[in-house]
Amino acid sequence: MMRVEEKLFQNRYRVDGARAHIEIVDGDVCAVHCQDKPCTFCCPAGCYAMDNGGRVTVITDGCLECGTCRVICGEHRNVRWEYPRGGYGILFKFG
Amino acid sequence: MSEHFDAIVVGAGPAGNSAAYTLAKAGLKVLQIERGEYSGSKNVQGAILYSDALEKIMPDFRDDAPLERHVVEQRMWILDDESYIGGTYRSANFSKPPYNRYTIIRSQFDRWFSKKVRDAGALVVCETTVLDLHMDGRRVVGVRTDRDNGSVYADVVILADGVNSLLARKAGFHGELKPKDVALAVKEIHFLPEQTIEERFSVKGTEGVVIEMAGRITQGMVGTGFLYTNKESVTIGIGCLLSDFKKSGIAPYALLEQMKAHPAIRPLLDGGEMKEYTAHLIPEGGYNAIPAIYGDGWLMVGDAGMFVNAVHREGSNLAMTTGRIAAETIIDLKARGKPMTARHLAAYRKALDGTFVMKDMKKYRDVPAVMDKNRQFFTDYPHLVSQAARTILTVDGVDKKTKERAIRKEFARTRSTLGLFADAFKLWRAFE
Known part of the structure; x- marks a missing residue:
């Protein structure tokens, strides 16, 4: 079975080193108030991970800009989600 | 960028391009803003192009559009873990030009479409993200971009910014999308020699095959899979309701791997x-999920307005049609010297109501709820149907009457006799 990292390796990105377009608003909300942490298994690029303390971290480098995490966090509204700056982010070769 | 435009189009997918092209062709001063490196670099689709919607905008598109294969065969597969049972429709009629539908590769197709938009006279600015709408009271008067001094103004703004449509949400026109109203689809493109594709799918020249799939591949979730043939590649994907992914805990890439x-x-x-x-994300909430699609100084087209017919896997044609009709509404108002107020832009919704877009959306308005409440269509039935076929087609010395009795018994055991009738009725009501 192909891992998600291997899949993402095929994609083309222009990563914006200066600014992450997605941020977790309040880490405590994930750790304390969110039971299931659906972002950690629903994100199709596997951008979200949970550490041993139950804290959720996001690394946006592989982001496919689909909006899943934004919609799935509807209850807590704890994902600050913007599109990357113009020209940055995923650059689909085929789409 | 402080000029004033007749219209600003945000986004360069099929809806935005159709709108910008139609407006520019009519001589309006149009600015189209796209966040990608070029139009198409942020866009994702299966992808099938339905000729009719594009013909109404650009009758001669076949002359130079980058098309992959014209579809001559459609397969519908119901899968269980080991088998599939299905139907195929193939017709030589589909190989007689002008062709009805094509597979396309969106980054190439959208780039081509964008060139047509420029040629028609629109100003297309890429690598620019629109951050907010400029409001004057309740009226949209322009957009703020991430360029320096990046505010631009227009009589009307067309929001073609896709399923997430952050602009309408930030402006308070819409609430947040619900996980039950969107499907999350993941997809891969696999390259193969042209000859291999021709042999494997029994096609020649630019003929192509489409396979739509349902059943155990979605592991109990409401969703479907697909496989489309391109010239030198096949695309394979699977999409399920986001609310189901959330419930099931299945990672989308793992689902795709298991399907493959x-x-x-x-x-x-x-x-x-x-x-x-x-x-x-694919907006699949249907008719009942369509938000406000016009207001003072703005119109909404394509995925942003939830214009997808999930039952028939149609979206890009609804996008093109809503884009065209939005543009025609604006052209007409301008010609008559009317302001772009909600009262006048209501003509857009009225015009859409008379087209296949709203008629089809309305026809299937109950399908999302029925599928959501009746998981058996994605779990029990694929298994039952496949098992029945295997029972009948396995020659093992058991007489056919006994086999039929066993099949009937299995259906009744799984769904109860009353349940079977109820299911048939539910399907009929939802799809009639």
Whole structure:
């Protein structure tokens, strides 16, 4: 079975080193108030991970800009989600 | 960028391009803003192009559009873990030009479309993200971009910014999307020699095959899979309701991997080289989820307005049609010297109501709820139907009457006799 990292390796990105377009608003909300942490298994690029303390971290480098995490966090509204700056982010070769 | 435009179009997918092209062609001063490196670099679709919607905008599109294969065969597969049972429709009629539908590769197709938009006279600015709408009271008067001094103004703004449509949400026109109203689809493109595709799918020249799939591949979730043939590649993908992904805990990429390993699917991809992995949300809430699509100084087209007919896997044609009709509404108002107020822009919604877009959306308005409440259509039935076929088609010395009795018994055991009738009724009501 192909891992998600291997899949993402095929994609083309222009990563914006200066600014992450997605941020977790309040880490405590994930750790304390969110039971299931659906972002950690629903994100199709596997951008979200949970550490041993139950804290959720996001690394946006592989982001496919689909909006899943934004919609799935509807209850807590704890994902600050913007599109990357113009020209940055995923650059689909085929789409 | 402080000029004033007749219209600003945000986004360069099929809806935005159709709108910008139609407006520019009519001589309006149009600015189209796209956040990608070029139009198409942020866009994802299966992808099938339905000729009719584009013909109404650009009758001669076939002359130079980058088209992959014209579809001559449609397969519908119901899969269980080891098998599939299905229907195929193939007709020589589909090989007589002008062709009805094509597979396309969106980054190439959208780039081509964008050139037509420029040629028609629109100003297309790429690598620019629109951050907010400029409001004057309740009226949209322009947009703020991430360029320096990046505010631009227009009589009307067309929001063609896709399923997430952050602009309408930030402006308070819409609430947040609900996980039950969107499907998350993941997809890969696998490259294969042209000759291999022709042999494997029994096609020649630019003929192509489409396979739509349902059943155990979605592991109990409401969703479907697909496989489309392009010229030198096949795209394979699967999409399920986001609310179901949330409930099931299944990672989308794992679901795709398991689908690819299905004994009926794996041989179709054999020897291919995977070159891109994509994901996209598809608005599948249907008619009942359509938000406000116009207001003072703004109109909404395509995915942003939830214009997808999930039952028939149609979206890009609804996008093009809503884009065209939005543009025609604006052209007409301008010609008559009317202001772009909600009262006048209501003509857009009225015009849409008279087209297949709203008629089809309305026809299937109950399907999302029925599918959501009746998981048996994605779990029990694929298994029952497949098992029935296997029972009948296995020659093992058991007489056919006994086999039929066993099949009936299995259906009744799984769904109860009353349940079977109720299911049939529910389907009929939802799809009638």
